Amino acid sequence: MPALSPSFAPWTCQSKQEGPVCKGERHVSSGWEPFFSCGDTALWVSGRSDRYQTRYYNEDYLDSYREFRTNDIDYLSTSPTGPVMATISANVRFEEPFAVPGDDRTRTIITHGVPWDIRPVNGPAVWRAVGTLVEPPEGVGTFTGHVTDGSTTTRLVDAPLPEVLNDDDFVEMVCTAVLGPG
Numbered sequence: 001m002p003a004l005s006p007s008f009a010p011w012t013c014q015s016k017q018e019g020p021v022c023k024g025e026r027h028v029s030s031g032w033e034p035f036f037s038c039g040d041t042a043l044w045v046s047g048r049s050d051r052y053q054t055r056y057y058n059e060d061y062l063d064s065y066r067e068f069r070t071n072d073i074d075y076l077s078t079s080p081t082g083p084v085m086a087t088i089s090a091n092v093r094f095e096e097p098f099a100v101p102g103d104d105r106t107r108t109i110i111t112h113g114v115p116w117d118i119r120p121v122n123g124p125a126v127w128r129a130v131g132t133l134v135e136p137p138e139g140v141g142t143f144t145g146h147v148t149d150g151s152t153t154t155r156l157v158d159a160p161l162p163e164v165l166n167d168d169d170f171v172e173m174v175c176t177a178v179l180g181p182g
Contacts, residue, residue, distance in 0.1 A: 002061040008053055019057040019064075026051045032080045038175035046082075047074045062102030068094045076178050086126075086177035089117045099137070109135040115143075116165060118173045120180070126150065127173040129164065149173075 001020070004011045008024030028049045035045040049072045056065040073089040075082075092113035099106035111133040119125040131145010141161040147154050156164060165173075176182075 002055070002057045002063065004055070005053075008051075019059045019061065021057070022055045024053050024055075026053070032077070032082070034080075035076065036171065036174075038171075038179055041078055041179060043174070043178060044077045044080050045074050046077075046084075047072065049073075058101050060101070063104075064098050064101040066096040066107075068092075068096075070094070076174065078178065084121050086118070086120045086174070088174065088177075090115050091117075106137050108137060109133075109141075111135075118170075118177050120177050126177040127165070127169075131156070133161070135161075 001013060002022065004022060004024065007028075008026045011022050011024040013020045013022040026049070028047075030045075030047045032044045032046045035043040037043065049070065051068060051070040051072075054067045055063055058064050069092075071089075071091050073087055075084040076086040076088065077084055090113075092111050092115055094109055094111040096107045096109050098104075099108075112131075114128065114130050115133050116127065116129045117125055118127045125148060127150075128148045129143065129145060131143060133141060133143050135141035142158045143161060143164045144157050144159070145155075147156060147164065
């Protein structure tokens with residue numbers, strides 16, 4: 001049995017000619033926690049994550065490839081008890097090929113789907129990305145797909161991640177989703 005992440009237990013593994021193939025699930029929920037502030041208004045976050053993983057090992061039991069399916073959602077409020085005022089969600093599939101089997105530092109993370117959807121609880125997305133995100137082990141990741149910012153949709157090809165959604169813009173979009181434009 002190869003070394004497996006305990007957060008995905010229980011695992012089921014099958015022996016294949018190339019090496020073991022193991023599948024696991026992780027379902028996590030959290031209570032309300034401080035997030036960050038929008039000016040004088042503190043935000044609180046509560047989350048849920050449902051993730052399914054398949055790991056492919058070689059004959060030496062070294063991890064050589066991983067596949068994931070995930071549906072994560074963060075619920076946002078201006079109170080530590082709710083109600084939910086906005087959400088940040090991700091609904092994606094991603095794969096992780098390894099350049100060197102067993103060495104996490106050599107994997108590339110390739111994500112397909114909706115990596116970011118920031119929206120008020122009753123309304124359209126304030127900011128949403130649909131496409132493919134590529135994060136190499138070295139250097140800056142890139143995004144190819146469509147980004148909708150309010151009512152404007154832009155097509156991007158191999159755009160560096162800091163240009164797609166930097167930290168300041170992320171905070172601004174979240175604050176807009178929770179508190180409205182202003």
